[in-house]
Amino acid sequence: MNQDILFNHFDLSGDLTLSNRIVMAPMNRSMADDDLVPTDAMADYYARRADTGLIITESLMISPSAQGYPNTPAIFTPAQVAGWEKVVRKVHAKGGKIFAQIWHTGRVSHPIYLNGEKPLAPSAVALKGRVPRTDDLQYAVPREMTEAEIRQMIQDFAQAAANAREAGFDGVEVHAANGYLLDQFLHWDTNRRTDDWGGSAENMARILFEVLGAVKLEIPHVGLRVSPVGYLHLEHDDRDKAVSDYVLQRLNHYGLTYVHTGMFEDSEQEHLAGTVTQYIRSLYQGTVIACGGYDAERGREALHKGDADLIAIGRPLIANPDFVEKVRTRQPLTTYSAEMLNELV
Ligand SMILES: Cc1cc2nc3c(=O)[nH]c(=O)nc-3n(C[C@H](O)[C@H](O)[C@H](O)COP(=O)(O)O)c2cc1C
Secondary structure (H helix, E strand, O other): OOOOHHHOOEEEEOOEEEOOOEEEOOOOOOOOOOOOOOOHHHHHHHHOOOOOOEEEEEEEEOOHHHOOOOOOOEOOOHHHHHHHHHHHHHHHHOOOOEEEEEEOOOOOOOHHHOOOOOOEEOOOOOOOOEOOOOOOOEOOOOEEOOHHHHHHHHHHHHHHHHHHHHOOOOEEEEEEOOOOHHHHHOOOOOOOOOOOOOOOHHHHOHHHHHHHHHHHOOOOOEEEEEOOOOOOOOOOOOOHHHHHHHHHHHHOOOOOOEEEEOOOOOOOEHHHOEOHHHHHHHHOOOOEEEEOOOOHHHHHHHHHHOOOOEEEEOHHHHHOOOHHHHHHOOOOOOOOOHHHHHOOO
């Protein structure tokens, strides 16, 4: 046992032990090449952070229709899988562990990324606002997915997991947070369906549980990222909380490797009487990763209180590739700034 709780080993599952409790949060850097293949610079970037207990990659697109931003990496072509194999090899060579985050943006997209096609979503409800990194494009009204498209999407998540296994990843994290496709199904404003995929908590969560079941058949270690009652890219509806209560309770029966808080700031929420991580912990009995505005001190506190088992760190790990060593030796950290996103260091 290390005296500093952040540096205790953690048994993520019988055959996967993490060397410390610090996890690299998924952060898309939009720096894949034009075939959406990870570059050598990206492999070096991840390898530099291999001393975190676990790296979760940036979100990887499961299919061409998943794109919503320029140059986000993907994992559906053989070249993309080969690219990720190189990344994984470098991280493993330095003793690290790495999960692939797999993702579909749904309506958080625009025809410019989709060969002129409309984005796919549970319902034809547009996200309000401007598409980032474009001149002045507004988000488009998406197209309601057909039953066949939903089935294909579940298959695409499963294939992405199989590709991640082929690339050598230690596991995958299904991205159901931050208002992207799976999260759109879980919210009343974005899911107005009246068929088997909407209209009740059970129906709204159906796609998520089908994805988890299909992914689990392809790769043994499956984590999940959720942002219950977080409202990035979403409009609030009072009925949403009952859906997230239902999801979190049912997750106890899915043998997941962990559940991970998908927040930018995991602060106290009045209607939850605590943080989102505490809310997840109150309903989900497995391993929990906290994330959102944590530093070493706040992370230790959350671990000591039992709010979480692991702490994911995002922006400070962009600013400090040597975050783990600096925390271990109690050196000061470089402060993150958004300009740092222009370069992979
Ligand atoms: C540049 C950037 C890219 C991000 N990309 C992703 C992503 O691909 N997937 C995801 O689930 N969250 C993403 N996030 C959210 C982070 O995982 C994390 O929740 C957030 O940064 C809060 O943690 P922090 O305060 O430690 O930075 C991103 C955040 C940043 C700053």
